Amino acid sequence: MVSAALTSEEPVFPRLASSWVKRFVFLGTGTSGQVPAIGCLLPAPSASSSQSNNDGCRACHDAVVPGSKNRRGCCSLAIVGGGPRPQDESLILIDCGPTFYSSAISHFQRNGLRRIDAVLLTHAHADAILGLDNLRAWTMGGDIQSHVDIYCTQTCFETVEATFPYLVNGKKATGGGAVGELRFHIIDAHRPFQLPVHGGSGSGSGSRAPIEVVPLPMFHGPHGGPNGAPFECLGFRVDTLSYLSDTHAVPASTSQRVAGSDVVIIDALNPYRHLSHFSLQQALSFVLSLPAPATTTKTATAALRQQPGSGRPGLPKLALLTDLTHNLEHHSTERELRRWNKEMQRRCRNLGQGATTSSDGSSVASANGHLAETNGAASAAAALGEGGGPRWWSAIWDEHESERLSGRRSLRLVDAFTKEPGPLQQRQQQQQQQQQQQIQGLSLSDDDSGLQLPQFHVAWDGLAIEMGRPDT
Template identity: 50%
Template sequence: MSTLSSTSTSSSSSSSSQRWLSRVLYLGTGTSAQVPAIHCLLPSPTTPRRPGPAEPEPIACAACSHAVEVPGSKNRRGCTSVALIGGGRPRADEPEELLLIDCGPTFYPSALTHFRPHSLPRRISGVLLTHGHADAVLGLDNLRAWTMGGLQSCVDVYLTKETMKVVEGAFPYLVDRSKATGGGGVGALRWKVIDGVTPFRVGGVEVTPLPVLHGFADGGSFGCLGFRVDGFSYVSDCHHVPPSTSSLISGSQTVTIDSLMPRRHPSHFSLSQALSFLLSLPRTASTSQMNGTSNGNKAGTEGQFELGILTDLTHRLEHHALQEDMDAFVEGLRGWVAKKRVQQQQKNKGQANGVAAEQSQRQVNGRSKKAKRHGEGSGPRWWAPVWDEEEAEMPGGEGRVVLKQEGRDMDEEQGDDNDSIDWETIHVPDIVVAFDGMVVDFDRKTGRPTGWR
């Protein structure tokens, strides 16, 4: 069990209402091709053929090798999907509810592996589909196990009209049972078309759609959805998050984001883009007013962004090496932010109140009106003096996220933009690499993540 390094030991403020979400189970954390990659496991075309059985070649890919050779490997990844569990009151004998985000080709084997050990509810209250690609919808037929196995009479599926068209083409018999050929069972699914913008309710919980862009199709951008429930936001597939969607995510205490590979991709965030997104999300008003702590973080409070989670990973990102890099990256950034706060406090000591007030008016979420370039989350690139996200995407530096020494040239390049950052508003969350079977627990009184396992 891992706990948040940024969590305060003091109790955090909260409203009297109880949140719905109690835990999230990651059923799949890999790309559509899954991990291990078959081409890493088969003999190379240059390997000479010899008669009779032979020892398999060593697997050169670190992630694929670990996935094959280590039982329970965190590098073995199915298609992205999560189960949200919440609601219920044990003392009142009220059962929990289960929401499923995406139902791809690896859903059923993942359910067989993880549902029972983690005591998931028997019924699925709703399935939320992010988009119509194969890795999100090809497991829909397996939902028959719930409706034909006596668990429930039907399963509600929430999807946009664009995704509905894909489902009608791929599974006509699931949409219109008269098109079934007979001789086999057909799941009873109830289709709920949403507009992809308006919040909607599933049972006792409100779900907020998070519109993003995920590549291109038919001469334009391909739309995709993430979803927010309570303080948990989930975006598994995107190459761009509009500022309006970043605002919807703002205030989330836990954010899961697409982080496909080290290099930039036309339909997904790279690792560097994912980190840029997490570090530049807009701050809520309550967040910007909080006092800092010695490690460069804010004390955990309602609406404070505490945990970033990377998902949708290819075999080019090995779990353990990446997590080590993330731990060092977060620790280094927190130390640097703490130093910048002290420097800013010393600099502001001698300033007149009128000047300080004028500066405060120019700053919005830590950004001045002069800021020329923003991060993927629409906030300022405050980390630029010590980390160049584009450099990490170049050949030779693939897969490594390393801070550099703050240099005078970088400071001068930033100019007034860097000087205008209000360092008291800058927060560095914990960043975790997701793995299949990972569970994140939440405090239902505050919505805060309490740890992961």
């Protein structure tokens, strides 16, 4: 019997700005296994037909309820940008996995999506490419479009060619029916490339011009690369939107490319570690430790902090978690994130957003700071977050402890906050903050309550978010 759907308060997202992106729609937010997991729904061999193999999996049992936010297809994102009129819009699709077609049926019409101007492939795993054959529905008869442009690395292309030889070379089709008309473009994982779209740089109404897409190379598994190296996967940055759906480690050079984004969409597979994906706690660490943008000067840094709702330079306004398993039930995870976000904000304000002292005696950077020297016993690597910047929050919250406390379907973020310091220690920390600001050459007002950490939320299939134009 289908139970009533689980619920949680609807999030209110911050205002996001982009010179090209108008909105983005999640077509899938799950892993290759999707949610629900069939093993959680089918009866155990020795159980009655009404008793499932895992009655305790709230995410999977809720996922079969129509409209459930726990229902998750394979990761995919539609990015819409361009001019003010629908005919002046272009659609960029990131990944095209086995659930793409059913997701398109569910979400294209209601979000005004039609023509696919470009498909960006992150990697050649099944959950990212097995829907490429379904693109024939867009090109058959030319009713929607004559062809679809696919952008991928050479390594990814070779796997696609081996999997779908007839999509790469139409002469290899067996003649039993129409096949998709796909045009492949090989990109360099370490160089930005241009996409011809509506509303690109220098284009007028109804015309097409290029926009720049920045690849975000990262690692997605300890093996699979050349000579035993980790398997490389791509994310993509389109203007102020950065998308990193499959990663267990992000190079510092990639974090620098992400810095300054308004919104970061990030892999958060489980409430504990995995070999080829970020845990939810690692996802938080990545976003919180992003570096300042390379072009940020001291003057620009001070200016950024005067903007309402702005945070530490480099941090986004919004971070959305994707690539989730059934171990992270949507509504309970969203509630825990809100509790954590609220408590983290309060702790930062109580500590004056200044340099604080961690339990091992090392000095760490604040939510306002760029960098601080570490003088304790902890190694330099341990003092850095997943984004490559300092773990400025280590005196407040321990993501490693959160992973230890969490288990299967048990996310515990708030329990990993440290014991708050007494009044004397707080005064000492505030003095350290003032000293650190003098070292950095920054003068901040005593009232810095306008500082905001990024909002963290769980994405869901069908979530559509608007982006406005930057203020001029």
